[in-house]
Amino acid sequence: MCVFCDIAAGKIPAQKVYEDENYLAFRDINPKAPVHILIIPKKHIEYLSDIDNSNKGTVADMAVIANKIAKKLGIDKSGYRVVINNGPDSGQEVFHLHMHLLGGKRMSFTT
Numbered sequence: 001m002c003v004f005c006d007i008a009a010g011k012i013p014a015q016k017v018y019e020d021e022n023y024l025a026f027r028d029i030n031p032k033a034p035v036h037i038l039i040i041p042k043k044h045i046e047y048l049s050d051i052d053n054s055n056k057g058t059v060a061d062m063a064v065i066a067n068k069i070a071k072k073l074g075i076d077k078s079g080y081r082v083v084i085n086n087g088p089d090s091g092q093e094v095f096h097l098h099m100h101l102l103g104g105k106r107m108s109f110t111t
């Protein structure tokens with residue numbers, strides 16, 4: 001269906017850092033920081049804007065997983081950023097909901 005569905009199905013390899021029944025996290029192929037992880041639901045959801053009251057737990061679960069991974073990778077104390085891009089102006093390139101987890105360096109906020 002899409003590149004992240006293929007990664008979730010094991011059809012495309014990825015450097016996995018976390019997996020459970022419903023979610024997968026792996027290293028970004030083009031990292032923007034020393035730690036750059038993508039957290040995805042295995043189920044294909046295109047946009048953050050597809051999140052409503054019926055599926056909002058997905059985003060909460062992704063935040064919990066981001067916190068777990070931050071601890072595991074040792075950036076929980078130094079700090080980290082989570083980003084979800086939605087639509088053209090955000091620069092979203094892959095249309096399968098994903099949370100970026102970034103850390104390991106001091107970041108600036110740019111638009």
Ligand code: 5GP
Nearest residue numbers: 003014026027028029030085091092093094
């Ligand atoms: P977006 O701009 O959609 O929020 O972020 C998509 C991210 O997915 C980008 O940071 C890009 O480097 C990453 N990416 C795209 N294709 C692949 C891939 O096949 N494998 C991995 N590991 N990351 C990918």
Ligand code: ZN
Nearest residue numbers: 002005044096
């Ligand atoms: Zn997908």
